[in-house]
Amino acid sequence: MQVMYDSLLSDKVRNIPPSGIRKYFDLMENMDNVISLSVGEPDFKTPWHIRDAGIYSLEKGFTKYTSNAGLSDLRREISVYLERRFNLSYDWQKEVLVTVGGSEAIDIAIRVLLNPGEEVIIPQPSFVCYAPLVSLAGGEPVIVETKVENMFRITAEELRNAITPKTKLLILPYPNNPTGAIMERTHLEEIAEVLAGTGITVLSDEIYAELTYGTKHVSIANIEGMKERSIVINGFSKSYSMTGWRMGYAVGPEPIIKQMTKIHQYAIMCAPTTSQYAAIEALRNGDCDIERMQNEYNQRRRLITDGFRRLGLDCFEAKGAFYVFPSIRSTGLTSDEFCERLLLSQKVAAIPGNAFGDSGEGFIRCCYAASVEDIVEALRRIEKFLADL
Amino acid sequence: MTSLLKLLERNCRVSNAQLATMLGLSEEEVDEKIKELEKNNTVLGYRAIVDWEQVKEEVVTALIEVKVTPQRDLGFERVAERIYQYEEVESLYLMSGGFDLSVTITGKSMKEVALFVATKLAPIEGVSGTATHFVLKKYKDHGVMFNIEEEQQERAYLL
Structure with a gap:
């Protein structure tokens, strides 16, 4: 049949x-x-010292699941790293979740936030996963077409025009794949001003944060009033050349991270143990x-x-x-x-x-x-x- | 200056125009800097990294530990001078630790190298002992790995 x-x-x-x-x-x-x-x-x-740390963890027989949110040493190091490199402070026990690449973090962040029919503003050109993941979560992607004359940044005006009563989330994909655009502090402040007084959360995909040229990366969570309503995604693939290890993380307000950890626990259990040990070495000695x-x-x-x-x-x-x-x-x-x-x-x-x-x-x-x-x-x-x- | 030197050290055949672009400088600035580096002996020469294994010609390399009795007023300088003048000597370093001078020599055969040590190096006044170590295989030289590594085959279709 x-x-x-x-x-x-x-x-x-x-x-x-x-x-x-x-x-x-x-x-x-x-x-x-x-x-x-x-x-x-x-x-x-x-880098070899990072590969070696992964191999050493295998030699020691560290082959079991870790805690769902990730090894405590790793979460602690992530928190220290974010403070050191980007002036961001997160409580490693409550506000950090280690994921399978930044991709998983993006997926579950979208899933914990959206109710059916709610809108997500996505600046494009951008990485290809956002709109499909929003659709899968029952949300509606709302595309903002950024322009070369604005250096492919989303402007305050474009954002204002895209907001409706149904808007739930803004995705902020900077430094940007594919354009190489970045948002500097002043641009982020303009975005924050538009968002002030709305109930809109920001999902900031900062996987390329370490790769900026001539200016240091500023996170949306560095802008006053934004940390409380932002989820920051980062990871090891781009900054330490660790794509195949599949290591990323999300940091954000405890109530959101808590729900994300719930999905992560059911869908993934925990990020790969070997990769987590390698990641600790990357954060400790990889600057x-x-x-x-x-x-x-x-x-x-x-x-x-x-x-x-x-x-x-x-x-x-x-x-x-x-x-x-x-x-x-x-x-x-x-x-x-x-x-x-x-x-x-x-x-x-x-x-x-x-x-x-x-x-x-x-x-x-x-x-x-x-x-x-x-x-x-x-x-x-x-x-x-x-x-x- | 350091980044220019690093780029040259890795590949000295890159054009000055390309170096200028990569460093965000003008071509004239790079020309000038290189001339200066050559003039003040910071850049002493340019050479290729050759894997002689790939060529039929046999080349033997040896690292020789040399023990030296330092001389009054001159220390190791005079002995060193007498060693590095030989064309066969590729490098000569003064070392800390169990011996004093480290000599690298290349020759056509083990016999040639051994003869050099016996007839030229060991008899130098002030040399109190030598130990010759032949290089059997080069894995890495000047930061370059000698065996071409395998590339990972299956890759994701990713953006």
Whole structure:
């Protein structure tokens, strides 16, 4: 008997569109000598002392579940780290939850806050998970299209216009993937002013907090009156090059973290034990690794930004994360056409900007967490591609 | 200055224009700085890191511990001078610990290196003893790993 799986599956799930970039990865798999500026992942290996701490924990036989919220030593170190690096103070016992990557933290934060039909404001272009997770939680994504002329920041006016009586949550994805935009203190203060007197909570995805160039990251929780109504997401993937370890965390008001811990306990139990031990080492002795990688990314950022500008493409100066977001409008191609033709003819993989929201159309995302040699060669190939158009 | 030196140390073949972009300086500034570093002997030379294993030619490297009786007024300087003038000597360091000078020598064969130690190094006045250690395999040199590491195969389709 034929099973009609469509009728078995949840409508909510079926209605989530599949990833628009899969075709690039499929194409790439059958090609040799591709230079990829597509993957949003550091090209550094996890520093050895951190890997070693993970291995040592295995040697000692630390292979059991940890407490649900994460090892107390780890939560303590997270709290010390946030104070040291960002001037944020959180009680490790009540306000810190260790999660499986920042992604899990985003998911459960959205789930603990939303009732059916409530609205979530999502600035785009941004990381692709927010809208689907909001939909799964029964909420309504409300997209704010940020603009290159505002350096891809969400402005107070755009925010004000998006707020309705049903607005429950604002997602603040800065430093931003894919644009490299950041929000500085003054911009955050303007946002805080709009939010004052509303019941809107902020979910601030600060996974790239350690990767800012020329200016230090400021968290929304640093702004007066905002810590009480903000959940801050951070993690180890980007700052310590630990993507595969799947380690993130959320910090925020105790009543929210408590509910998040409840979902986390049922869905995940606890973050991987080995990764937690490695993470403790990262926080205790990894500041110099952050400095080193940040410095290298900065050099590559200058190289690639300058490279695109030399090729005649507008490229706004990214101040955070490890992406540049050059405009390809002058070529007359759509982002999708540009990326597909670039990949097929010159074997350089970039991601079309519209994969991150409609407002990304006309741009491409290039990740510069690639070797200097690859960046130079990619620029050379893109030059050839543009000349052949 | 330090970041420029670090970049050069890693890859000295990068053009000055590229170095300038990476450091947020003008090309003229980089040209000038490099000239200055060369002139004041901060940058003494530029060289490739070669894995001679990849070439058919055999190269033998040895680390030699040398014990020295220091000389009045001159300490180790004079003995050191007499050692580092030899072309075969690749590096020479004054060390703390159980011996005094550490000499790195390359030659075509173990015999050639051994002969050098026996006929040139050991007889130098002031050298009271040597111990020769042959390098069997280089894993890492000048911060570069010699075996090409395997890349992780399966990766997420992620943005």
